[in-house]
Amino acid sequence: MEQITDNSTKSRILDEALVMFAENGYKGTNLRDLAARLGLSKSALYKHYESKEAIWNALLDRMEVYYGDRFGSAENMPKTPKSCDELFHLTMNMIDFTVHDERIILTRKLLLTEQFHDERVCRLATKHFLAGTQRMFTTLFRAMMAEGIMKKDDPEMLAFLYTSPVTSLIQLCTREPERQEEVMGQIEMFVKYFIDTYVEV
Amino acid sequence: MEQITDNSTKSRILDEALVMFAENGYKGTNLRDLAARLGLSKSALYKHYESKEAIWNALLDRMEVYYGDRFGSAENMPKTPKSCDELFHLTMNMIDFTVHDERIILTRKLLLTEQFHDERVCRLATKHFLAGTQRMFTTLFRAMMAEGIMKKDDPEMLAFLYTSPVTSLIQLCTREPERQEEVMGQIEMFVKYFIDTYVEV
């Protein structure tokens, strides 16, 4: 109940904080600009959070919840693809989303720029860039191998071989958005090559 | 001639600037601490560089020269490996160096944390994390294929498939140095897997 107006401003602050922290880093972000962008005075921020660090921590809390939902639990697993084509489309859809969704782009930037300055960011970065997707595709590949849709091999190794090059290219996309089209082409080529080599029975 | 003392202090400033910029970012670095670490007063810095930004730019200049030497030119290519074993050792030596050399670790941190805030860093990051090593191994693989040491395939694709997972794991090593041993094991496993699959004739 009490949350309605409170929550709206409180979460608007976090929304804008994500933008600014991602774009300018923690140190590079100042509360005056943050408040101005929200049409607030700086002191108003302190009605919702007790310090700059508190805003930062609340933002990380929210990110952790989000990533817990997306990668942590077994419930959010996509359906096991029934063919190479389905795997291809599943993969490309996930990549498309990850490359274009504004919030995820900002999150990725924040993780990259602050990974050495904050322990939680460090953990989240590993989850985001490596462990999370690898784990998911390990499960997927294992299921596909069991169903005979995919050649039998080490599912963990293949998941790593599949996800980490894509992650590299997505980072490139984030760094040089003007090359997005070109890089998306490379991603597609790689995904096709991988499926041809390792999945096609 | 005039360079001797000048150059020494001037380059000591850059050495320490690399450490601080890498550890705390551009914004997070202040000239008082930088001077103090060198046993100088802050105003002494201004006898060598006209501003903080000038130090930053001089550091990037030096990095660009270094990377030009290492990856840019054809002269610095390692000898083409004559066997799987040689490729394995060449690769592992390069990775070992990259993971343990303090200067390269700091450079990697700097590239990651500042890639979105500076155009030159952005370009260098792509060179370091992607294009540089990929290009090198493309040449290597092409030569090995021509000599019949390696199965014929798309050398560019294979170089990408080889280098980008390693880059991901090296970044993990940089982010979580306490897991270095474990991650080095993973790297070795991956490299062996790759060579078994794609090189072994």
Place this chain on the structure above:
DNA sequence: AATAAAGGTGACCAAACGGTCACCTTTTGC
């Protein structure tokens, strides 16, 4: 020996920063 250039110092400055405070206005619960 005299001079000037290079290297170094500490005091100082204006601007920007995170944070606080007294005060005002709107919502809300009873």
Place this chain on the structure above:
DNA sequence: GCAAAAGGTGACCGTTTGGTCACCTTTATT
């Protein structure tokens, strides 16, 4: 209808920041 809580404001504070300046000391040059 009214008190209190929640939301919002502008002036202010101490600290830190990049940068300057007048002055000193060492090193080269002639």
